[in-house]
Amino acid sequence: MKRDSRLSSVLHALLHMAANDGPMTSEALAHCMHTNPVVVRRTMAGLRQAGLVRSEKGHNGGWTIACDLNAVTLRDIHAALGEPAVFAIGNRNAAPECLVEQAVNAALDDTFREVETLLMERFGRLTLAQLAEDFTGRLAAHHEKIRSQQNAV
Amino acid sequence: MKRDSRLSSVLHALLHMAANDGPMTSEALAHCMHTNPVVVRRTMAGLRQAGLVRSEKGHNGGWTIACDLNAVTLRDIHAALGEPAVFAIGNRNAAPECLVEQAVNAALDDTFREVETLLMERFGRLTLAQLAEDFTGRLAAHHEKIRSQQNAV
DNA sequence: GCATCATGTAATACGTAAAGTTACATGAAA
């Protein structure tokens, strides 16, 4: 497995849900994301627990957004997923006895901490509404392109 | 494997080499790092290719630093290792057709690009000499602590 | 009530990349 793509996945799902009225089933979302309903349920479980989405069983069941898109940021989503590790790089030993390794760890830890802080700040500024708006813009551009192609024929 | 610790490993090795005069064998380094000589050779191969270290066979062989500690930064080391992936988080699909996913990817890509730039800048400011100096300070503090403990008895 | 739909979750397997291990070739020094 190359990288953890859960954040990307749930954002994709949330935006599809936002663009649809009514609940979407795990199967429908799985189809959008070229994966499997069980993976969707498992990945979305954290968001449900955080109160960001709701899920309902039975006929007309499925997933619904339960939050204000303007109020929820990528940082909230990352937290709802259990704050998965950001970096693929890390120290060899967490608490080494060797003074050399302590010096190396201290430098790396400081750097990664600072960089992670910036990432979380950026995540904290990006709302779901902004992503949805970006999508709307892309959709409009896409329609415009289609229309101009038809006119050219 | 939880995380890629090669950067941490080679820094550890380099600082041990800097504190020793004469070459250090892969076995000695492996002992310091609680690993295996073959792993040391494999990990250090990139540094040798980049001209940062030298290795020699036979009696009195082993690894030697071949660069100016003041001139080499963590960024150089990271490059010498082949620029391993920094983030454990990423997009699900690199070039999706879905406009929703494109919007998500664009936002994440921008953010990660910015953050990676900061990380590389920080790495570019951290020299091996600075790490070595930090180690020297820790060593002095350690000796001071030992001495005061002996005085107390 | 009962068939159907949809989620919830456990158990298991798969894919990938670093780390660990074994084995053997190469080359330098005593």
Add this chain to the structure above:
DNA sequence: TTTCATGTAACTTTACGTATTACATGATGC
């Protein structure tokens, strides 16, 4: 020419996200 040390290929192990299977639970509609 023996010994020491690196160089490297091949294989195993480990970790973890992802994929899949199987089955339980609960809600809806007839």
